Amino acid sequence: MATLSAVLATTHHPFFYKATELTPPEEQMPQAAEWKSKVESYRETLTAAQPDLLVMVGSDHFHQFFYDNYPTFLIGKQPRYDATFYNEVREFSMPTYELEGHEELSGFMLQGLLDRGFDFSVSHELKIDHSIICPIITTRPDGDLPIVPIYTNIFAPPLPSPKRFYQLGRAIREIIEEFPTDKRIAAIGSGHLSLELGGPRMFEDHGPDPEWDLQAIEWLANGDIEAILENVTWESMSKSGNATPGFLDLILMLGIAGPEKAAYVDQLDLYHTREMYMTWYPDGDPRKEAAA
Amino acid sequence: MSKYAVNKFLFQIDRDPELLAGYKADPEAMVARWEAEMAPLLGPWGQTVEKSTVVTLTPEERRMLVEHDYVGLFEMGAHYFLTLTIFIGIYEEDYMARSGPLAFQKEYRDKLSHWIGKQYPSVAL
Numbered sequence: 001m002a003t004l005s006a007v008l009a010t011t012h013h014p015f016f017y018k019a020t021e022l023t024p025p026e027e028q029m030p031q032a033a034e035w036k037s038k039v040e041s042y043r044e045t046l047t048a049a050q051p052d053l054l055v056m057v058g059s060d061h062f063h064q065f066f067y068d069n070y071p072t073f074l075i076g077k078q079p080r081y082d083a084t085f086y087n088e089v090r091e092f093s094m095p096t097y098e099l100e101g102h103e104e105l106s107g108f109m110l111q112g113l114l115d116r117g118f119d120f121s122v123s124h125e126l127k128i129d130h131s132i133i134c135p136i137i138t139t140r141p142d143g144d145l146p147i148v149p150i151y152t153n154i155f156a157p158p159l160p161s162p163k164r165f166y167q168l169g170r171a172i173r174e175i176i177e178e179f180p181t182d183k184r185i186a187a188i189g190s191g192h193l194s195l196e197l198g199g200p201r202m203f204e205d206h207g208p209d210p211e212w213d214l215q216a217i218e219w220l221a222n223g224d225i226e227a228i229l230e231n232v233t234w235e236s237m238s239k240s241g242n243a244t245p246g247f248l249d250l251i252l253m254l255g256i257a258g259p260e261k262a263a264y265v266d267q268l269d270l271y272h273t274r275e276m277y278m279t280w281y282p283d284g285d286p287r288k289e290a291a292a
Numbered sequence: 293m294s295k296y297a298v299n300k301f302l303f304q305i306d307r308d309p310e311l312l313a314g315y316k317a318d319p320e321a322m323v324a325r326w327e328a329e330m331a332p333l334l335g336p337w338g339q340t341v342e343k344s345t346v347v348t349l350t351p352e353e354r355r356m357l358v359e360h361d362y363v364g365l366f367e368m369g370a371h372y373f374l375t376l377t378i379f380i381g382i383y384e385e386d387y388m389a390r391s392g393p394l395a396f397q398k399e400y401r402d403k404l405s406h407w408i409g410k411q412y413p414s415v416a417l
Contacts, residue, residue: 062374066303066336067296067417087306091380155373157416198362198372199412200404203397242372242412 002179005186006049007280009220009253010042012058012134012190013273014092022093031270038268039138042277045264046139048286049186053102054140054147055109055176057189057249058131059154063088070156073118073168076126076149077106083128083136094130095137102146105179109148112175118168126151131249135190152252154191154245162232165248166225169255173282176256189253192246193217193274199242207273208241217267217276220250223259250276257282295369295417297347301326301357302374303336306381316382320358327354363403369413376400 019029020036063085065071083097106122113120128149136143150172153159176185193216194209201208219228228251237244257280264279305311305322315322327349334342349357356364360382365375380396387396 062303062371062377063307067299068335085307086309087377087381090309091377091384156371157414198366198376198400200401200407202376202401203394204401238412242415 002053002176002181003184004173004176004256004282005051005184005286006046007253007257007282008042008046008135008139008186008188009250009257009276009278010135010138010188010190011192011250011273011276012131013270013275014088014094014130014134016134017095017137018093029271031268035268035270035275038266038275038277042264042266042279043139043141045277045279045287046186046188048290049281050184050286051145051186052183053105053185054145055105055150055172055185055187056132056135056147057150057152057172057187057252058129058135059152059191059246059249060129061131061155063129064127065151067156070153071121071151072153072160073113074121074123074126074151075106075110075113076101076123076128076151077103077110078124078126079103081126081128081147081149083133085127085129088130088133092130094133097128097133097136097143099128099136099143100146102148105181105185106148108179109150109172109175112178113168113171116171116174118171131190135188139188152249154248157234157245159234159245159248162248162251163229165252166229166255169252170258171255172252173256173258187253187256189249189256191249191253192243193250193276194240195243195246195273196241197243201241203272205271206269209239209244210269210274212240212244213267213269213274213276216247216250217265217278220254220276220278221262221265223254223257223261225251225254225259228254253278263287294348294350294353295371295415297331297349298353298357298365298368298370299374299417300331300336300347301349302370302378304330304338306374306378312378312381315378319360323349323354323357362400366404366407367413369415371415
């Protein structure tokens with residue numbers, strides 16, 4: 001059976017690449033070096049887990065999906081995926097990618113989800129957007145591993161409940177561990193802490209609700225799903241910023257990790273939003289084994 | 293109110309550099325062209341065979357799109373991401389050249405400041 005060697009939950013900041021790689025040093029924001037250094041440290045938490053395959057969780061930002069037919073939960077099942085849309089290149093100067101897929105695990109995951117009552121949509125012509133490419137850039141910039149992309153709706157309300165996102169994560173965990181292979185699989189998901197887009201609290205010196213961000217990081221880092229389910233609702237998230245429901249994908253990742261303390265927790269308070277970098281090692285911490 | 297139609301306009305124009313340039317240069321002509329040629333076709337992806345009769349703008353929605361009235365669009369519940377993205381695409385470079393990074397985003401934000409502390413208009417359809 002497969003080994004789930006790491007679970008990564010992170011915010012995604014589409015300006016990271018532009019801010020740290022494309023902007024000349026003399027024009028970079030003051031935090032650019034620190035930001036890059038934190039990302040590189042985070043990347044090592046994935047590298048240490050020696051993954052062969054990546055299950056990626058993200059959300060389409062009206063790039064491929066629109067209100068004519070917006071899927072709640074969707075999985076891609078393709079031999080390869082194109083990534084990064086024209087308007088993401090335009091606004092964020094993000095690189096394009098062609099990522100290898102893993103049709104066998106996509107199919108196994110789809111069937112396993114259906115068997116567990118998660119009636120997923122499936123796409124055979126899915127183009128990947130920055131919710132998955134940002135964590136590729138930060139944690140696996142060579143884009144050299146096959147992916148299984150899972151998309152959730154965190155954008156076009158009404159949305160499934162936080163509990164449902166957590167349960168979906170639990171189901172994904174079970175299915176990964178039942179996949180008949182000797183490969184090592186890492187699950188990487190991106191979402192948001194408090195975030196405002198196109199509203200009166202965007203692009204401030206901090207995110208729209210810095211105190212909530214700290215609370216949310218503490219909940220996730222402690223694996224405290226009970227506190228999350230007691231406190232986090234559509235209304236509460238919306239109060240912290242109109243795009244804060246992106247936190248649901250981080251709850252999903254906690255579902256994959258399970259109610260456990262994270263092995264790696266880091267964050268960076270930036271203008272507009274706070275970044276979060278978190279890793280769990282369900283199969284044991286490879287960094288400790290290396291040190292022993 | 294037809295949030296769907298407004299969102300469809302924003303979605304379709306933003307993803308095509310030629311349409312976006314047209315919407316910047318002559319918004320009234322672009323909105324008129326969209327209503328005549330794009331709105332009556334099924335779906336947002338530019339197929340040209342299947343018709344759709346369900347996508348129409350109200351006069352007020354047409355005015356907001358023609359005037360690039362992103363405050364009005366926020367207040368009618370057009371999706372915040374579509375609205376922000378398309379108007380960054382239209383205005384960011386000019387504002388940057390004049391007033392530096394994020395100048396447009398900050399002006400956009402400040403024009404909405406009367407919503408701080410209030411429940412925003414819903415983007416749900």
